[in-house]
């Protein structure tokens with residue numbers, strides 16, 4: 145049976161959703177124009193006045209905001225309300241450069257936590273659950289978002305934060321956690337550690353996990369589901385639009401519903417900025433329809449995905465986004481070929497390897513080099529050099545088929561690649577270091 149946290153909104157008719165969006169966008173554009181000097185200037189430069197925005201369709205008239213704008217306006221330039229009305233800040237994890245600081249009023253925190261509560265309920269959560277939150281607490285939005293959502297649902301919340309894996313496992317077992325929330329790479333690590341300690345998947349009481357904040361493949365999902373004996377659900381978000389919970393997966397596990405009453409999504413051509421029709425692959429752009437303190441309009445996420453309005457079996461009516469297919473700035477260009485780390489992960493798991501890997505890109509004699517370190521499971525290890533060499537060759541062949549270029553594979557002993565407790569560092573691009581020097 146489908147369960148919703150806010151059924152009247154989550155299953156609202158399309159007309160109703162558009163009505164909500166029309167009403168909110170008019171108010172929001174006025175609010176931003178009056179309160180955010182940085183954006184008012186942008187609108188003036190583009191010749192748009194708040195009166196020009198009469199419905200959600202008029203949103204195309206507004207200028208985009210980019211991460212560069214956020215950096216330029218740091219720290220207070222995009223604040224939409226007096227600092228006195230703010231109760232919290234969070235900051236990006238700085239995966240791609242200088243951190244962005246986002247502000248929240250109490251109303252902003254409330255709507256964000258509602259979104260996370262919707263995600264927990266969509267994954268089958270209720271007040272009978274024990275929810276272990278192993279996302280980092282602090283400036284990072286992961287811990288705070290799921291913590292707040294778990295409270296709203298009424299779960300017994302275990303505010304573990306990330307790290308200290310032995311203690312995570314002890315609390316998981318002793319306090320019978322039924323939900324686990326963390327990054328997918330940390331979930332994989334917890335699964336691996338449980339197995340090492342001799343636990344079988346059925347020994348824990350977990351039934352579901354909510355994993356996000358970084359890209360992960362379907363193959364990785366299956367591996368986590370098997371190692372923990374759970375259903376693994378995806379959750380998406382970014383600090384700029386609150387944090388996790390902007391979109392979440394339902395029982396259908398085929399894309400994430402975007403909370404359209406709070407976030408209006410568009411997909412654009414990243415080169416031309418043109419809005420693309422439903423079903424096209426492009427860059428996701430978000431407008432916060434009712435956030436007060438950090439009300440970003442048409443913010444370019446750089447995440448590449450496809451939107452779909454196909455009817456969903458869960459009964460939710462909000463638009464779905466595919467898993468982000470990598471950020472536009474995650475994509476590596478190696479010898480002129482576009483390579484996404486997710487393609488490498490897919491090959492590894494299909495070929496029976498662990499998702500413990502590191503991609504090292506370099507440059508020798510003006511040619512790009514691609515090396516991939518891949519950890520072996522203890523049972524895959526062989527002390528015969530010829531066996532290891534032939535495994536490396538075969539994996540390099542599978543990579544070449546997928547990527548179009550052949551990497552050098554290095555099979556390394558179990559546990560030799562540093563495990564991540566938050567977002568995994570998959571790529572070391574030594575070319576960038578050289579460029580900067």
Ligand code: ADP
Pocket residue numbers: 235236237238239240285355356357358359360378379380381382383384445447467468471
């Ligand atoms: P940073 O940009 O420093 O990583 P955030 O912590 O706010 O800052 O991370 C937001 C980004 O994380 C998103 O723009 C997206 O690229 C990535 N992300 C978040 N959730 C997911 C997910 N479920 N799948 C893939 N990528 C995700």
Ligand code: ZN
Pocket residue numbers: 394395396401456457458459460
């Ligand atoms: Zn659904």
